[in-house]
Amino acid sequence: MLSIKALQFDGSSKLVNYYTAPHECPFCHNSVTPKTFQAFLKGNALEIVYGCPNSNCGRIFLAQFNRGTSGASFAYQSSSIGTFVEVEFSDTLKNLSSNFIEIFNQASKAESLNLHHIAGIGFRKALEFLIKDYLIAKNPEKEINIKKKFLGKCIKDDIENINVREMGERATWLGNDETHYVRKWEDKDIKDLKLLIKVTTHWIEMELLTEQYKKDMI
Numbered sequence: 001m002l003s004i005k006a007l008q009f010d011g012s013s014k015l016v017n018y019y020t021a022p023h024e025c026p027f028c029h030n031s032v033t034p035k036t037f038q039a040f041l042k043g044n045a046l047e048i049v050y051g052c053p054n055s056n057c058g059r060i061f062l063a064q065f066n067r068g069t070s071g072a073s074f075a076y077q078s079s080s081i082g083t084f085v086e087v088e089f090s091d092t093l094k095n096l097s098s099n100f101i102e103i104f105n106q107a108s109k110a111e112s113l114n115l116h117h118i119a120g121i122g123f124r125k126a127l128e129f130l131i132k133d134y135l136i137a138k139n140p141e142k143e144i145n146i147k148k149k150f151l152g153k154c155i156k157d158d159i160e161n162i163n164v165r166e167m168g169e170r171a172t173w174l175g176n177d178e179t180h181y182v183r184k185w186e187d188k189d190i191k192d193l194k195l196l197i198k199v200t201t202h203w204i205e206m207e208l209l210t211e212q213y214k215k216d217m218i
């Protein structure tokens with residue numbers, strides 16, 4: 001638990017508690033422990049001005065905190081909208097599914113604008129294109145069937161590589177949480193979903209590269 005003296009609207013100060021500072025600079029996207037400059041309190045809204053400690057960046061940003069019930073500690077909500085950097089993917093993935101890359105980056109952009117609900121749905125859609133394009137590349141004769149089938153069923157029935165299947169399945173569970181009314185995996189969030197998609201892409205890449213070199217160098 002952290003505490004800070006916050007300046008109030010009437011000019012007085014009040015000591016308030018909050019759980020954590022933001023962990024990422026919205027401009028350079030490094031993991032940081034930001035410099036804390038000044039806090040402002042208005043009702044149930046706490047705003048803190050931070051500085052990025054990275055000397056190549058050094059940008060100032062504002063973070064919003066709020067509290068559910070009066071008197072409780074403040075929880076971090078979001079930071080200023082910073083710069084959006086597209087995620088780079090390997091040529092193997094670019095060749096496999098340009099749609100996956102496009103949708104993934106649109107979801108990342110929504111996330112950078114603090115549109116978390118839209119981002120979650122976007123990552124789920126990106127995952128579907130990744131898995132289905134992977135399966136179609138491996139089984140072109142099943143293309144029509146794969147396109148029609150539910151993603152979960154494709155993963156269960158059609159993925160032979162156990163690592164792709166296990167990670168893809170878990171990514172789908174979290175992805176579906178982003179689209180449904182009730183969340184099943186309450187201790188997991190969009191960060192876990194992104195990480196699981198990343199792990200899935202790595203297993204797919206390793207498999208495709210292994211196959212390619214085995215074919216090229218007999």
Ligand SMILES: [Zn+2]
Nearest residue numbers: 025028052057
């Ligand atoms: Zn920075």
